Amino acid sequence: MLKRSDPPLLSIDGLAVEFDAPHGRVRALDHVSFEIEAGEIVGIVGESGSGKSVTAYSILGLLPRQARVQSGSITYLGRSLLGLRESELKAIRGSEISMVFQSPQTALNPIRPVGAQI
Ligand SMILES: Nc1ncnc2c1ncn2[C@@H]1O[C@H](COP(=O)(O)OP(=O)(O)O)[C@@H](O)[C@H]1O
Ligand SMILES: [Mg+2]
Incomplete structure (x- = not known):
């Protein structure tokens, strides 16, 4: 049983993300x-x-290469997700934190029950 004093499952604080675009930097978050x-x-x-x-991409470390987290923190069960190695992120993706991408008809497997996939 989780107690009130436990750290939040996920905590995002002051997150700022910028993209390098042809006409300059775009602050997306x-x-x-x-x-x-x-x-x-x-x-x-x-x-x-x-x-x-x-x-969502920031949480899972899936930002495109032209995007950068400028400031802020993303903490999962008290552990920072920013700056994790790709191998460490891969261990979390899919097993602990998952994403159903936009257009679920293509993102979800039509021959498996949707409940099992989510
Ligand atoms: N590939 C990209 N190149 C440049 N800017 C981008 C790119 N993807 C997203 N952005 C910027 O991030 C903002 C937020 O996009 P996004 O998170 O996809 O919006 P939402 O999911 O709420 O529709 C966009 O308005 C745009 O300014
Ligand atoms: Mg979107």
Whole structure:
């Protein structure tokens, strides 16, 4: 049983992400902060281009190469996810933190039950 004093499952604090674009730098995320407790369901809502996907990519270390985390922290069970080696991230991706990519008809396997995949 998790106690209130346990660290949050996921904690994002002051996250800022920038892209190198042809016309200069684009700040996609600025001051993004939220926490998710164990057992909690959190939805992030925003207009297209507001940074929902970039937030998710940052957590899983899947940002495209032209993007950079400029500041902030991402902490999973008290452990920083930023700066982990690719092999360490691979151990977490899919087994502990997963992402169903946009267009679930192509992101999900149609011959396996959806509950098992999620
Ligand atoms: N490949 C990219 N190159 C440059 N900027 C990008 C790229 N991908 C995303 N961005 C920037 O990040 C912002 C947030 O994008 P995104 O997280 O995909 O939005 P959402 O998922 O909320 O629709 C975009 O408005 C854009 O400024
Ligand atoms: Mg998106």
